[in-house]
């Protein structure tokens with residue numbers, strides 16, 4: 220259907236029908252998380268929205284459980300991001316839904332944020348590249364992507380009521396680029412955040428919705444609220460919000476989540492701080508037609524809202540029925556889930572080449588949750604796979620030597636917002652320990668197994684969920700004690716971390732190797748075995764800095780986090796992540812961009828041609844490997860600018876002994892800074908380009924004057 224047909228259609232709609240296309244309703248099939256009813260009279264079908272960033276969630280049904288976006292970003296491989304997005308789009312279509320509520324495009328500002336696993340990075344260039352390519356992938360499968368949560372939803376504590384007090388410069392340099400990149404990649408929809416920015420609710424934020432998103436960035440899709448995220452319907456519609464969700468009550472939503480169909484829900488105290496006030500939300504369904512009649516909302520604006528929705532439906536072939544078929548849980552998607560989990564694993568440390576393991580090594584596999592697959596964190600991004608492998612499955616299947624399994628501690632219980640909302644315990648069905656949920660601590664048993672083995676592999680995890688921030692960066696329960704006890708006894712110790720973001724590693728000097736394995740999804744066990752035994756090179760690098768909790772810029776000052784009197788002050792400005800650590804006395808435990816390969820690389824012949832850096836990378840090892848080449852820009856005079864900023868990167872496979880010339884295009888804003896009066900400016904002078912393996916491992920330098 221061509222554009223003029225959408226306008227013809229809008230001209231046919233009654234006021235009530237127009238309003239019906241701007242808000243959520245109950246899905247009669249109970250499958251969609253967001254459902255916009257169709258207009259039967261005019262053959263407009265309904266629009267169905269599903270979560271989310273790690274795979275499709277339809278209650279009671281299964282789909283591929285992909286690794287968390289943070290694991291994807293750790294690959295630094297944007298081609299892989301596009302494949303991941305396309306697979307998500309195909310699965311959305313295969314599940315009969317039209318819209319995927321993904322990608323998560325918020326920057327990682329606070330290391331404890333309960334949703335960091337759903338996002339990409341502390342760095343805007345890396346985050347923007349992933350948000351853009353995942354969006355492009357989703358949309359390549361005739362599915363509408365929904366980058367979220369626009370903008371500055373950087374914590375879960377008080378996420379619905381807090382106002383982020385943030386400078387225009389920090390917005391432009393850090394928090395907006397991922398959204399802008401996703402819009403430029405064609406995103407059909409953008410979801411507003413619950414929080415306010417500089418005192419205005421994001422669902423009512425005329426400047427950021429209408430002026431920046433729609434006028435400045437030419438966004439032609441529709442803006443959808445986060446669930447129960449609106450307050451004043453007319454104010455939101457006038458500011459630029461096009462669709463209000465979910466349009467049904469919290470009890471109805473909770474009923475749909477509960478397999479037994481109970482209509483009761485109760486928000487426990489610990490969840491309350493992260494939940495929207497569903498009672499103060501004014502429904503478009505109830506008031507929008509009146510607002511038009513009263514003149515509080517121009518009908519032309521309502522037409523624009525409806526046009527935006529219908530145009531996206533048309534684009535994916537929903538209006539003329541030409542949308543193709545999707546596919547769920549295909550062999551290709553299973554393989555991709557495993558590839559991303561493998562490639563996103565970061566080898567933080569590997570003393571004396573303890574990894575890869577010898578095929579016939581006698582392994583003590585230790586950890587309270589080694590019989591569980593770490594699919595993800597709790598909340599709207601939860602996924603249920605058809606098939607999964609635990610570390611115990613994967614390592615036992617891969618090993619030629621003996622594998623002795625010792626849990627050491629009772630399982631660390633996963634936390635789930637969804638379970639808690641329907642009155643469940645904190646445990647969730649993605650972290651259930653099928654064997655012995657009540658098993659006793661037995662650190663001695665783990666120590667004994669470690670003593671007898673050639674190598675101990677200790678798997679540790681954190682827990683994270685939407686609506687609640689982690690209360691600390693320490694590993695929960697007695698896991699640190701378990702690692703220390705095993706490391707003392709074992710000849711060699713490898714620790715595998717399954718975490719939602721940075722954690723503290725207080726025992727790191729006592730162990731030989733550390734693999735940061737994030738939330739790896741359904742292929743957890745097989746992917747981990749592939750990394751540990753060297754079937755694949757760990758191609759991952761850190762998309763977030765690892766440091767002691769108190770060293771982060773948001774620590775130790777309530778103003779900055781979690782905020783005082785309803786306001787969180789972004790006083791650190793642009794000094795987030797490595798931009799902070801490069802400027803501070805604190806040395807990070809592992810810097811941004813860090814990660815070892817099993818191969819070794821030499822860098823030669825760097826040159827800048829236009830805005831492209833070319834460099835030759837030689838694999839000097841006797842095995843194939845994958846290098847992530849990173850380019851950082853150092854400005855001529857520091858003033859108030861970060862020491863260095865990522866300007867481009869590339870992940871490149873290099874066969875043993877071979878050389879590859881890598882071309883890295885620099886980001887459009889690579890040399891610029893945002894000036895509150897003049898906008899993007901490039902202060903003149905001599906800029907240094909650092910080419911290397913991480914933000915702290917420069918191999919070659921170039922300079923250029925601007």
Ligand code: BGC
Nearest residue numbers: 252270271320367445446599
């Ligand atoms: C989350 C969104 C999600 C929506 C629908 C909200 O609680 O913040 O990310 O897409 O629910 O499940």
